[in-house]
Amino acid sequence: MQKMPEDVFEECKSSLENMYALYSQHPYMLQRFHYHMTTYLPGTLTNELKGYDKRVDRTNTLTNEQQIFIQVFLSKNAYYYLPNNGCFYEYDGKHYKPVKEDDIQHKLLSTISNDKTIMPWKHKTKINIIKQIKERHILKSVPETDTIQNILGILSPSIFTSKNQAKYFLTIIGDNIFKKNSDLIFLVDVKTRRLLTEIDNIAYMMIGHANTTHNFMTKYHESHDYNNCRLLKTNEVYSMDLWKDLLQKIGLDLLCVAAHYSARYETSENYIMNKADSVLKTYTLFLKNNTQQQIVDKFISHSIQKVSIDSNADLDLNSNSSSHMQQSIYGTSPQLSSSPIESGAGFLMKKAFNYAISWKNMHYLWKQYLSAFSLPNVIYSNTLKTIFKERLQYQDLGDTFVNVTSKYLPLVSDFLAFWDETINMSEGMTEEPNESYFDNELEVDEICMLFKSWHNNNSITETDVLKLLKHFFPTLEIVEDKYVLNVSCNLWDKVQDINQALQQYKTHLKQMMGDIPVNEHNIVSFDSAYNFYTTYCCSLSSNVASKRYFEKYLYSMLHNFIVFERFICVDWYMN
Numbered sequence: 001m002q003k004m005p006e007d008v009f010e011e012c013k014s015s016l017e018n019m020y021a022l023y024s025q026h027p028y029m030l031q032r033f034h035y036h037m038t039t040y041l042p043g044t045l046t047n048e049l050k051g052y053d054k055r056v057d058r059t060n061t062l063t064n065e066q067q068i069f070i071q072v073f074l075s076k077n078a079y080y081y082l083p084n085n086g087c088f089y090e091y092d093g094k095h096y097k098p099v100k101e102d103d104i105q106h107k108l109l110s111t112i113s114n115d116k117t118i119m120p121w122k123h124k125t126k127i128n129i130i131k132q133i134k135e136r137h138i139l140k141s142v143p144e145t146d147t148i149q150n151i152l153g154i155l156s157p158s159i160f161t162s163k164n165q166a167k168y169f170l171t172i173i174g175d176n177i178f179k180k181n182s183d184l185i186f187l188v189d190v191k192t193r194r195l196l197t198e199i200d201n202i203a204y205m206m207i208g209h210a211n212t213t214h215n216f217m218t219k220y221h222e223s224h225d226y227n228n229c230r231l232l233k234t235n236e237v238y239s240m241d242l243w244k245d246l247l248q249k250i251g252l253d254l255l256c257v258a259a260h261y262s263a264r265y266e267t268s269e270n271y272i273m274n275k276a277d278s279v280l281k282t283y284t285l286f287l288k289n290n291t292q293q294q295i296v297d298k299f300i301s302h303s304i305q306k307v308s309i310d311s312n313a314d315l316d317l318n319s320n321s322s323s324h325m326q327q328s329i330y331g332t333s334p335q336l337s338s339s340p341i342e343s344g345a346g347f348l349m350k351k352a353f354n355y356a357i358s359w360k361n362m363h364y365l366w367k368q369y370l371s372a373f374s375l376p377n378v379i380y381s382n383t384l385k386t387i388f389k390e391r392l393q394y395q396d397l398g399d400t401f402v403n404v405t406s407k408y409l410p411l412v413s414d415f416l417a418f419w420d421e422t423i424n425m426s427e428g429m430t431e432e433p434n435e436s437y438f439d440n441e442l443e444v445d446e447i448c449m450l451f452k453s454w455h456n457n458n459s460i461t462e463t464d465v466l467k468l469l470k471h472f473f474p475t476l477e478i479v480e481d482k483y484v485l486n487v488s489c490n491l492w493d494k495v496q497d498i499n500q501a502l503q504q505y506k507t508h509l510k511q512m513m514g515d516i517p518v519n520e521h522n523i524v525s526f527d528s529a530y531n532f533y534t535t536y537c538c539s540l541s542s543n544v545a546s547k548r549y550f551e552k553y554l555y556s557m558l559h560n561f562i563v564f565e566r567f568i569c570v571d572w573y574m575n
Contacts, residue, residue: 065117066125068523072564073111073129075525079104080138085208089138089252094146096138096252098206104133139177139207139259142527145548149482151257154250159195159234159243162461163445164280167261169232170254171271173199174262176212177255181267187287187376188232190218194240202251220378229287230272233374264534264544277448277461283374292379296387299369304392305405307355356395356402359385365406415468418454425476426486439556440488440495443546447484450491494545498553501536505529506573513574523567526551 003011016037023029078091079099090099108129112122155166175181188196196213203212220229247254265271272284282289290298357365366384370377379387388394392401426440442450444462451460469476469484477485488494509524530550537544555562561572 062118062121066121066128069115069118069125070129070132071523071525071567073108074132075564075566077107078141079133080136080141081134082138082207088133091141093144094150096256105130138256140263141256141260142530142547143253143257143260145546147253148257151250151254154246157235161233161235162280162463164276164461165233168268168271168276168280168284170258171261171265171268173212173255174258174260175268176215177203177209177259178262180262181269182215183228184215184230184269185224185228186216186230186232187220188216188218189234192216192234193218195243198244198247199254202247203255206252207255220376222380226287226291230284231286231376233283275449277452279461286375287378292383293387295379296384296391299366300391303365303369303406307403307405355405356400357404357406359399359401362388362401415451415460415465418451422450422454422490424488424490439486441483441485441549442487442489444482444484446543449543450489454491492543494549495553497537497542498533498545498550501533502529504536505532508532509573522570523563524573526554526566529554529568
């Protein structure tokens, strides 16, 4: 503890009195004592004060230079760390890859050597940066749009029909990494098992995480609760051998995007409930939202026609064969095969004006129905037959359901009305950016989300939107089939949200600074600003724009305040 000035004075006074008393009777020593006190000591103290001030100035200069060096180095060199396996990783803006600590230190020391200012603190700076890298968890990093779109483009349409399905799958994998929703069971086709096994292997090798796909099941068991079951559909044809090689290259990217989606959407369940289109939502939650009896009722409604025979007239079996197709469980109904199922006894038996379907053929129709709608077999045979007996007339003789026959029958969108009422189109940005204009844009998946909120009872996919835009609005500028330029929506003012978030961020930064002197070294990274923006939007339950869009806004509207390419200078938030 530092002593009070009064205490220091008293100690010095006491020491002087003691020395004076010691040498007062010795003329020579008394003379030397007087000389040191009046001549030597003041000069020594003056020199020490100058040396101290010089060291403080040097330390402050080095500290500021070191701070800027660290921020810029870590921004330009995206290194991350994973505590559970002690491994370092490097991200180049497109791909993640493991990297040795020795390689990081070599690059770090080489960079420091080129910066003569902080050379005196070379070792100290190295230790500081390595420490900060170890605090940057790779699974908490935010992948760039290129990385995300690359993974989505690989998963869809090769494995998943739409990018929404791919996003849902990735969010599930991310949840499993973070041990969320551990009670859910995801039912998949048997052919998906090899893909899941490869993802398990990649996760174990890359991030040391075991059993990443433990809750994916290829077969339903009666012990499974429908409320905890979710359906996940993959495409019929894809080469697992090609995918095995591909996962070796993009496995770490996939896991990081999965972790990002889990953090962004909180859970896969939250994604399905709030972000997914109605087709995906209805399919995924099919078991949760239906009992065994309701599922059978849907099958009967879709595939079975009850027949009331008039004794004086026969039934026209073809009356509904090509029209009035009932809506399927999750969208447009697929057409089941109309080929004969059982020869000999016959698929439809007409006897004394009674139509019938044998149990064997009814069971086949059931399996065809499940296959057509990509549903797992979730009702055991005996239970299924019992439910049929409760709903249809059954005769033990011939093991047959009577007075029934089978039919197969073959949705329109309000997208143009939505576009006319809510979308604003601008001429495009001027050559030079200015304070009052921003070249707005919407992503295709954002248009899907906004359309869903505008018309709750309709569903639409990104592919549908893209086709509609290209056909009805051919002059629109669409980049990479994802970014629709020079458009905005009345339902979501993205620019206003960012403006308000940035104003809140400025206030937050000022409060954090308090009475601390502000200098040019107090810069703010784009990543920090985006993290604050996402937190702000989540607190208001508002939509969150992509990182690409956010940074595009910063480059356009704050171009006078941007330094080191990805930082905002202190003048922005202190003025």
